[in-house]
Amino acid sequence: MLNRLKPYIMLAPVTLMVLGIFAMGLVIGFFQSLGYFPVVGLKDFTLKYYFEVLRDSSFLSSLKFSLYTSLISSILAVVIGVLLAYSILRSKHRKSIEEIIYKLPIIIPHSIAALLVYNILAQSGVLARILYLLGFIVEQNQFPSLIFDRGGIGIIVTYIWKEVPFIAMVVYTVLSNISDKLSDAALNLGANRRQVFWRILLPLIMPSILSSYIIIFAFSFGAFEVPYLLGPTSPKTLPVKAYIEYTNPDLTHRPYTMVINMILTFYSIILVWLYSKTFKLISKFKS
Known part of the structure; x- marks a missing residue:
């Protein structure tokens, strides 16, 4: 019994410290939101702060924009990732493809990925210069605005580039463990x-696709750096809006910030519950 409890006892001081800081911040934020x-x-x-925020048009625009960028990027990442995983499974050069997928997007921080997308998709970026050299455009303004646009294209592209490898590797791991006999039997039957x-x-x-989708959706919905670097002036995503409200020099404005943070926390709890x-569905399926 002592040997079983020893790892938990050794981790208890750090765990209590981390949970204490997190819980204290959450409680203080909740009180301030009230x-x-x-x-x-x-x-x-x-x-009243909750009622005012939930009726505020800028908040509703930020909520819609956050849901839009997260849904679109997550759905596209899942579709592309699943197809990529299946292509890796069918490929004769699996190892080299896996290494390329792992080493490029996954190890690069989101802030660096945002800068890479900016250098490629901006009107003065690499893609615009290539089109100019090929004669497709003659002026910089002819290249469509893909960064800082209200459509969130730059944000979506960044998330897709970062999330596709994660989806592909999770799905590939499951696919590689499925017996080939099932596919062979179906092929033999026509x-x-x-x-x-x-x-x-x-x-x-x-089940693995659903769990992976929840993970990447939760991350993109609550992420700050990519929409802060590539997002439009209006609307802002909820994390960026919360940061702007938090930096307001008028401290009596702080409850509005905490209301937004509590709403983000509420969404996160729902997503954790769904995950x-x-x-549990995956565990039941495996058993």
Whole structure:
């Protein structure tokens, strides 16, 4: 019993410290979102800040923009990642392809990835210069604005480039552990490769796809650096809007910031709950 508890006992001081800091920050933020901030004279608990934020048009625009960029990038990343995983499974040069996928996007921080996308997609970037040299455009303004645009193209491209390898490797791991006998039996019974993928392989890997989708959606929804570097002036994503509100010199404005943070926390809790349900589904499936 002592040997079993020893790892947990050794990790307890660090775990308690981390959880204590996180819990304390969460509690303080929750109290401030309710209007309790004695430092600046706010001592009454109230829900008015929640009502004002939820009725604010700029907040609703930020929420829609965050959901839009997260949904589009996550869905495209899942589709491309699954197809890439299947192509790796079918490839004769799996190892070299896997190494390229792992080493390029995954190890690069999101802030560096945002700068790379900026240098490629900006109107003065690499792609625009190539099109200019090829004669497709004659002026810089003829290249479409893909950065700082209200469509969030730069943000979406960055997330896709970072998330596709993650999806591909998770799905590939599951695909590689599926017995080839299932596919061989279907092929012997007259099915083609497309039918094997859609009717046999895809249902088997769907739990892993769902769990991976939840992970990348949760990250992109709450990420700060990419939309801060590549996002438009308006609307902002929720993390960027929360940062702007937090830097307001008027400290009586702080409860509005904490309301946005609490909403982000609420969404995160829901996504964690969905992930746990999906993980249980995967465990039941494996058993």
